[in-house]
Amino acid sequence: GLFDLAYCSPIVRDEIVYAPERGRTIAIRVTPNGDDSVDTQKVWQSSGAQDDRLSSPVIHGELLFSATGNGILDVIDIKSGKIVKRKRMDLGDGRVDASLSLADDHIYVQSTNGTTVVVQPTANCTEVARNKADGSSSTLFFVNQRILFRTPTHLICVSGSQDHTSLERR
DSSP states (O other), X not given: OOOOOXXXXXXXXXXXXXXXXXXXXXXXXEEEOSSSOEEEEEEEEEEOXXXXXXXXXXXXXXXXXXXXXXXXXXXXXXXXXXXXXEEEOOOTTOOOOSXXXXXXXXXXXXXXXXXXXXXXXXXXXXXXXXXXXXXXXXXXXXXXXXXXXXXXXXXXXXXXXXXSOSEEEO
């Protein structure tokens, strides 16, 4: 009863659970007791975009990044709960179903139409690359400087340029 995550997973750092929901993000401190129980305390709650959050969030430094299904990226200071940036990602007609990915100091936001936007994990979320591949709802994963994801019919392997922000399909 502490939060209601219909689709995405919460993320934990330093005994605090961060749960981005439709319309809000909540931070809850979870402190283990000596027995098998825990104490919980709400640390903060911030207002968010009124859309489902299918993708799970990521934390980089002191910032939490979460995206709505319609491609609104929220950046929240994890200490205060203050929204430092809300940015609509230009993803065309796709949805953000896949969880956000963090690799090589970049955040990857993938749309079901195959558009992947790569942004810096800062308060400004500066876009550093945009790529198009087959559409997918699966989360990107990274192995030996390659990005892998599955589509309904294929497993896609993409290798990047030297700075890992521009993708080339091979």
